[in-house]
Amino acid sequence: MEERKISRERFSSGLAVFFATLGSAVGLGNIWKFPHKVGSYGGGAFLFVYLLCILFVGMPVMISEFYIGRKTRKNAVGAFERLKPGSPWKSIGLMGVGAAYLIMFFYSAVGGWVYSYVWKTLKGDFIGITADTAAGEFGKTIIGPIPPIFWQFIVICVVSIILILGVQKGIEKITKTLMPVLFILLIICAARAITLPGAAEGLRFLFHIDFSQINTEAILEAMGLAFFKLSLGMGTMITYASYYTQDNDMIGTSAKVAISDTIVSLLAGIAIFPTVFSFGMEPGAGPGLLFITIPLVFSKIWLGNILLPAFFILASIAATTAMLSMMEVPIAYFSEEKGLSRTKAVLINGIVIFVIGILAALSADEGALLGQFRDPLLQKTFFDVFDYLSSNIILPLGGLFIAIFVGFMIKKEDFIHEISNQGTLSNQKLASGLYFVLRYVTPVLLIIVFLNMIGIIKLA
Numbered sequence: 001m002e003e004r005k006i007s008r009e010r011f012s013s014g015l016a017v018f019f020a021t022l023g024s025a026v027g028l029g030n031i032w033k034f035p036h037k038v039g040s041y042g043g044g045a046f047l048f049v050y051l052l053c054i055l056f057v058g059m060p061v062m063i064s065e066f067y068i069g070r071k072t073r074k075n076a077v078g079a080f081e082r083l084k085p086g087s088p089w090k091s092i093g094l095m096g097v098g099a100a101y102l103i104m105f106f107y108s109a110v111g112g113w114v115y116s117y118v119w120k121t122l123k124g125d126f127i128g129i130t131a132d133t134a135a136g137e138f139g140k141t142i143i144g145p146i147p148p149i150f151w152q153f154i155v156i157c158v159v160s161i162i163l164i165l166g167v168q169k170g171i172e173k174i175t176k177t178l179m180p181v182l183f184i185l186l187i188i189c190a191a192r193a194i195t196l197p198g199a200a201e202g203l204r205f206l207f208h209i210d211f212s213q214i215n216t217e218a219i220l221e222a223m224g225l226a227f228f229k230l231s232l233g234m235g236t237m238i239t240y241a242s243y244y245t246q247d248n249d250m251i252g253t254s255a256k257v258a259i260s261d262t263i264v265s266l267l268a269g270i271a272i273f274p275t276v277f278s279f280g281m282e283p284g285a286g287p288g289l290l291f292i293t294i295p296l297v298f299s300k301i302w303l304g305n306i307l308l309p310a311f312f313i314l315a316s317i318a319a320t321t322a323m324l325s326m327m328e329v330p331i332a333y334f335s336e337e338k339g340l341s342r343t344k345a346v347l348i349n350g351i352v353i354f355v356i357g358i359l360a361a362l363s364a365d366e367g368a369l370l371g372q373f374r375d376p377l378l379q380k381t382f383f384d385v386f387d388y389l390s391s392n393i394i395l396p397l398g399g400l401f402i403a404i405f406v407g408f409m410i411k412k413e414d415f416i417h418e419i420s421n422q423g424t425l426s427n428q429k430l431a432s433g434l435y436f437v438l439r440y441v442t443p444v445l446l447i448i449v450f451l452n453m454i455g456i457i458k459l460a
């Protein structure tokens with residue numbers, strides 16, 4: 001078979017691999033999804049279920065994606081085609097490209113709000129604010145058409161420029177520089193938060209252990225969160241692993257990324273909840289917590305005028321590095337499979353994401369026509385449809401197919417050979433256990449969760 005020669009870039013070192021992969025995992029999910037879900041679904045008990053999801057589903061799927069990507073050194077679609085030519089398996093990759101778009105549409109809208117808050121907090125717009133003015137500022141941010149669209153455009157431009165620079169000069173350089181900055185800013189915010197009077201109540205909200213709250217919904221949430229948090233099920237990790245160094249210990253990388261991502265999420269919770277509780281505020285979910293409560297409470301604490309921009313800068317770093325990895329999925333696909341130059345692929349995708357993303361950005365404004373629109377099937381706004389379909393359905397479904405693909409279509413010896421770096425690592429037993437889990441544990445757990453979701457069985 002005649003093969004087009006494309007010179008493929010690679011990350012330059014193990015450290016670059018780690019930071020890029022962690023940059024994908026650490027995102028807005030750490031700041032507004034994770035801490036609140038832990039707090040509201042039983043604290044430490046939810047954390048325990050989440051960790052089980054990571055161990056038996058998240059990490060096996062992640063390592064499978066690493067296997068597929070590094071073995072083939074191809075994009076999410078081409079990789080399946082290389083391993084099983086002419087088969088329908090490449091639809092998993094195509095589904096991943098679709099999911100990447102869906103997530104980008106709404107994620108870039110939220111990213112835009114975060115960027116606009118960096119600007120506002122640096123200008124000092126939140127000095128001396130009250131609960132009303134904080135809500136008013138958020139209103140101004142999401143009420144269209146100009147401000148949300150403008151900031152969404154800026155985010156997509158920043159991500160596009162980094163992607164045009166390429167894998168090493170773009171993704172690698174940015175993630176290697178910014179991930180440590182994010183970590184330092186987060187530690188500073190968390191340290192300030194736990195020294196506030198009344199911080200203990202916030203920590204209790206996050207870490208109390210209440211197994212009575214672990215019901216069906218909590219289990220589904222934990223599973224969905226594991227996929228979203230670790231950027232799994234849509235070929236992101238296949239694409240990134242296709243740039244991995246040949247000697248990377250992929251089991252080690254997945255463990256380091258899963259652990260670090262969980263630590264970052266918990267630190268975000270430690271930075272947020274003690275502060276919120278210390279001011280007697282409600283730990284509400286999602287956007288309200290991030291864009292109204294945080295500015296309000298941070299503006300009232302000592303050093304708050306420095307910490308508030310710091311917090312939004314770290315959130316913008318998280319959003320940007322995660323978006324790089326989402327958008328790289330279609331970029332790699334279009335440039336390798338459809339013959340577009342990288343620059344052209346980035347520009348075309350950037351425009352598509354911007355144009356359709358406007359639907360998500362404007363549907364967050366309840367007063368606008370788009371904000372009142374509900375789709376006929378799910379009765380949700382565009383924003384929520386994009387979020388729901390991608391995180392709750394396509395990612396876990398993608399994960400299920402990926403586990404089945406590696407567990408049943410790839411020979412055990414081949415899997416172990418690649419995961420052990422052609423026998424140079426002594427992790428054959430671990431790889432063999434993992435193969436067993438991929439065949440008999442991960443898919444079974446995911447199928448149970450799906451059957452439960454559509455109401456065929458009842459878990460808890």
Ligand code: PFF
Nearest residue numbers: 025027028029228229231236
């Ligand atoms: N892991 C990211 C977060 O927690 O915010 C979200 C994400 C990034 C999902 C990349 C999927 C993806 F491909």
